[in-house]
Amino acid sequence: MVKVLGRITSINVRKVLWALDELGVAYEREDWGVPVRDPKVPEFLALNPNGQVPVFVEYDGSVLWESNGLLVYLAQTRGGLLPKERRALGLALQWLGWQAAELNPSWNYVVPGLLRKMPGYDDPRKIAEAIGRWTGTMVILDGELQKGRPFLAGDEFSIADIAIGLSCHRWYRTPFEKRAFPAVEEYYNRLKERAAGARWMPEDIG
Numbered sequence: 001m002v003k004v005l006g007r008i009t010s011i012n013v014r015k016v017l018w019a020l021d022e023l024g025v026a027y028e029r030e031d032w033g034v035p036v037r038d039p040k041v042p043e044f045l046a047l048n049p050n051g052q053v054p055v056f057v058e059y060d061g062s063v064l065w066e067s068n069g070l071l072v073y074l075a076q077t078r079g080g081l082l083p084k085e086r087r088a089l090g091l092a093l094q095w096l097g098w099q100a101a102e103l104n105p106s107w108n109y110v111v112p113g114l115l116r117k118m119p120g121y122d123d124p125r126k127i128a129e130a131i132g133r134w135t136g137t138m139v140i141l142d143g144e145l146q147k148g149r150p151f152l153a154g155d156e157f158s159i160a161d162i163a164i165g166l167s168c169h170r171w172y173r174t175p176f177e178k179r180a181f182p183a184v185e186e187y188y189n190r191l192k193e194r195a196a197g198a199r200w201m202p203e204d205i206g
């Protein structure tokens with residue numbers, strides 16, 4: 001059986017678990033990541049030198065890391081969740097890149113401060129600035145979703161929706177006063193109608 005190393009409070013780990021569920025792949029999961037099990041130990045660093053989760057262990061024992069790359073790998077090797085048509089494929093990859101490079105970094109100070117309540121992330125000015133950056137990325141997402149496509153790459157659900165859906169979950173689960181984004185909310189509710197979407201975007205995980 002394939003194996004996923006990582007704690008389920010990590011959205012990057014949940015990307016992989018959601019994709020495996022959608023693809024019907026059975027897996028084992030091992031809890032790694034602070035605070036459950038520190039990955040900065042030689043045993044784990046030998047698998048992923050970044051000391052981060054998720055790590056994916058293939059049937060043959062080969063090891064991969066980097067969540068959005070793993071989404072593409074799983075879709076390619078298991079045959080699903082990635083459009084074949086060129087324009088839709090481009091859109092799916094565009095949103096995966098944007099999630100990692102623009103959206104995820106925008107909540108960097110807010111999530112440790114307001115969701116995880118970690119010490120050292122309580123400067124009100126920095127929180128306000130980060131909320132402004134995060135809101136700015138959500139404006140972009142909402143604008144694109146207002147164009148009326150049910151999913152980010154078009155009519156079909158794809159791995160891009162897994163990465164962005166979990167990011168929307170993080171937006172709604174982080175406690176601060178938010179601007180309303182009707183198109184995002186409609187999209188998010190559509191993703192939660194999927195069994196794996198509901199499973200990996202639960203109310204009790206941030």
Ligand SMILES: N[C@@H](CCC(=O)N[C@@H](CS)C(=O)NCC(=O)O)C(=O)O
Binds near residue numbers: 035039053054065
């Ligand atoms: N770019 C990496 C980022 C991975 C990452 O930041 N993982 C976090 C959890 S979301 C982590 O491992 N944090 C340290 C820990 O949990 O101990 C990916 O997308 O896989």
